[in-house]
Amino acid sequence: MSKTVTTEPKRADQKPAMKEPITGHQLPKWSWVLFLAIGIGIAAGLLTLMETFSFAGSIALGVLVFLLLGFIVSAAVEGFRPAKDRLARYVVTSFFLLALLPLGSLLYEVVTRGAARFDWTFFTETQGNTHLMGVELGAMHAIVGTLMITALAFIISVPIGLFTAIYLVEYGASTKLASGIRFLVDVMTGIPSIVAGLFAYSLFSLILGPGTRSGFAGAIALTVLMIPTVVRSTEEMLKLVPNELREASYALGVPKYRTILKVVLPTSLAGIVTGVILAIARIIGETAPLLVTAGYFQLLNANPFSGPTSTLPVMVYQSLRTHGPRAEEMQMLGWTGALTLILLVMGLNLIGRLIAWKFAPKPGR
Amino acid sequence: MSAQAPSSDKERTTSSEPLDSSLVRDSKRYGDTLFSGISTGSALMIFVILAAVATFLTTQAIPAVTREPGPTGLTAVETAGGFWQWVLPLAFGTVWASVLAMLMAVPLAIGIALFLSHYAPKRVAKTFGYIVDLLAAVPSVVFGLWGVTVLAPALDPFYRWLNDNLSWIYFFNAWVPYGDGGDLRPNLAAGGQNMLTAAMVLALMVIPIITALTREVFLQTPRLHEEASLALGATRWEMIRQAVLPFGTSGIISSSMLGLGRALGETMAVAMILPGKVLISFKLLTFDNPNTIAAYIAQNFPEAEGDGNHQLIAAGLVLFVITLVVNMVARAIIHSRREFSGAN
Structure with missing residues (x-):
């Protein structure tokens, strides 16, 4: 200065003086x-x-x-x-x-x-017998496990999450119960993923005896993680639906449940779908709860209700801990598993954002 | 308001029923009852699930807390005394790793959020934001894989240099005595797999969470505050210090707390990078690192049985309580500041 x-x-x-810069x-x-x-x-x-x-x-x-x-x-x-x-x-x-x-x-x-290993056998073979040298190795069992467990978690948590959000916005509004539930959803959001896994493990070991591992237990653990995200995003979306729409529907004599089904939900559908897809993207890469509940198995186990089931994230984790003659190959398999996971998660994120963007209400309509 | 409107609506329909019953179908009310019943039931389900989580974890944890000291089925803790003697070092490791991660993540995240909200050209800011969000989309196991095979070996020379030249700083000192002559030898972690690497990866995982939240808060800074500051001749940085940061303080604090909650519970990255032990140590580069609760559970649960299982579940319960407290504090801050935020 x-x-x-x-x-x-x-x-x-x-x-x-005119040329002097200010x-x-x-x-x-x-x-x-x-x-x-x-x-x-x-x-x-x-x-x-x-x-x-x-x-x-x-x-x-x-x-x-x-x-x-x-x-x-x-x-x-x-x-x-x-x-x-x-x-x-x-x-x-x-x-x-x-x-x-x-x-x-x-x-x-x-x-x-x-x-390097992102080829056809990766998707068709299992880790069958890692000690036999002539056998092709793949991750089909883990991919099937991931899809199966994620689908189960989806089936359980989406209805609960959706209806809870509907309760919070349409029925509970500002009642004591609703604010209590909101608080609990907050608490649930903060549950560390491994604790969710321990919960599912405890639940199943009390019912079916200690040490039980199954894909379904993994799905329960993932459900605990998925429900709060679904509730949160759906609640935000339902809140965005203008009250005038609901009132117009009531004025025509439409009962409340039909108003919700025919007016509120269709209006916010794109946002809800996006929220659900992002929730799936979040849980599909979860490792710790599945490690604890679904365990690890080198062959295909298509029955989620009994026996350990491998999943992609757990396979990636285990690939580093493998020893033996084919440890190197297993590690490469792990990297390909990581690549597949990233593609899955980013693909889901992309789809979610595309839906949100495509169906977003255009400004200035 | 909206809660009362439909109920008065309903009364009106019921009162009109005797007048012209053909206008009103009975099934309506059944549908309504059913639908609201399902909704309320789902909401109560949340309560049931949380109660189940608390109950099952507690019942499975009690045997571990009350049991006599002795072998547990966990190789690492067989000689340990009581439960608390064993779980407190792990709790320390959890908090220590998270605090280190936050020390790195919070300044970086605030900087990135400022860059996205106030520095980046408007046209590309959104795309840049998506790129940072991509970090959040990477599964933790992939972070762990990358951390242990790429980052840790890459940082190893740097750690050696730190230990050679800066070992007068307590945290970077990894020399241990050996032999009788008072000689020292470096006790560095193999392949850079130490506390610092683990904390760095944790920081990476937390950054997108804090960034996303603080960016939103920064963008909400009242336009007039910013313009008033600029009109008085402030530079952009002075404007940020006068208008943006004071407005965003509570947002920064609460998002950092949420990030901390996430870092405390993060399992796989630490479990893969850190070959931790049950001990308390503030040193960052040594071979003897404290472990975190979550990582310890993940590393030992698949092989544990009997008492070991109970012990690990009890440790998980301790972790749950820690994260619960942190998250509650974060929510309390968000809630208490909501009324004061001058965003109107």
């Missing part, structure tokens, strides 16, 4: 490229001098030098306050890029390592 004040009289002599001195917009290049250069040089040069190291240190450099130069040219503003902008942007880094690395590794 003081700098601009001192330079003002000189400038006034040289140029007419803003202070500013660094050009591209200056950050220069700072970054210099910063990384300094860092690389420094590390080479210390004989500990590494590419990642010089980038990491370079960004720090870049931030410092940008701040100092900007403080000298533009003043202290703009320098702080510039520093904040750089820091915030680099934080964002920093978060993208692991995401990019993760996707890259999963895709490149998983693609």
Whole structure:
């Protein structure tokens, strides 16, 4: 600031007052490229001098030098306050890029390592006998298990979640019971997934004897995790339905349940479907509860009511712990399992968002 | 209001019944009763499920808490004394890992949320937001797989450097004495599989949750506050400090608490990365790491039997209580601040 004040009289002599810029001195917009290049250069040089040069190291240190450099130069040219503003902008942007880094690395590794076994046998064979060398290995049993358990959880939790949301919005409204249920749904949202698994395990070991493992127990555990998300999203969607629609329906003499079925639900259907799909995407990758309840089995077990059942996430987890002659192959299978999981989850997310976007009420109608 | 309107509606239809019964079908009322019955039943189902969770966990946990010290069927804890002597180090590990993760995640998440709400060009901000949301879509087991096979080995040289040059900082000190001569040797975790890596992966998993919530709060900052600040000559950063952050404080706190609740209960990533033990240690790089409750359960449950099962379920109950408290505090903050938020 003081700098601009001192330079003002000189400038006034040289140029007419009209040309005097009302803003202070500013660094050009591209200056950050220069700072970054210099910063990384300094860092690389420094590390080479210390004989500990590494590419990642010089980038990491370079960004720090870049931030410092940008701040100092900007403080000298533009003043202290703009320098702080510039520093904040750089820091915030680099934080964002920093978060993208692991995401990019993760996707890259999963895709490149998983693609090797992403073939037909992966979907048709089981892990049958890992000790026989001639047998093809696959993850069909785990895929079937995942689909089966997820479908069971879906069948149980969607009706409960949907009707609970209907109660909360249409019947309970602001009664004591409804606010109590809302509180409990909040509590349920916070249940750690492994605790849900332990609950299902305890339930089934009390009924069927200790140590029971089955796909159905896994589905019960996932239900505990899925219900609160379904209730929450459905409740939000039902709340969005304008009251005028309900009142118009009542005015025509339509009973309440038909109003809900024919007016309220169709209006909010897209949002509800999106919420349910996102809830499935959340539970399909759950590992811990299935590890505890459904266990691990290398062959196909299509009966969810008896015996351990493998699922994709559990298979991925177990692939790291496998020893023996074919451990390497099992690990590759694990990476392909991870790839399949990510494709499933992201595909579901995409479908959910597409539905939400396609059927969203257009603004300004 | 809306709750009363239909009931008065219903009265009107019933009162009109004697006038012209052909206008009103009886089945209507049965349908209504049935439908509201199903809805209320489902709502009560939530209560039943939670009660069942609490009851079953407690009944299965009681034998572990009251039993005599001795072998349990869990190899790691056979010599341990009572239940609490064994579960407290695990509870410490759980909280410690989550606190470390939050120390990394909260500043990053606030920065990312600010970037998305106030710095990124409007046109791409939404797409960037989706990209951050993608992080939330990655299953935890995949994070674990990536963490243990990619991230941990990649960070290993860095950890060695930290231990060599910065071991005067207590947390980075992994030297242990060996022999009689007072010599020291590094006791670094194999392949970078230490507390710091586990906390980093936990932070990664929590960041999208905190970011999504804080971004929403930041976007709700009253336009007039921001413009008033800018009109007084504030730079963008000063405007954020004067208008956006004070408005978003409660949002930041509550979303961080929700993220903490998530980090406490996160199982697979820690279970795969951290070969933890039942001990209390603040050191980040050593081979001897404290384990978390959730990871300990996941690592030992498949092989446990008898008393071991009860013990693990009791530990799960402790975890449940911890997360419950954290989540309750978060909700309380959201609730108490709702009336004060000046968003009108």
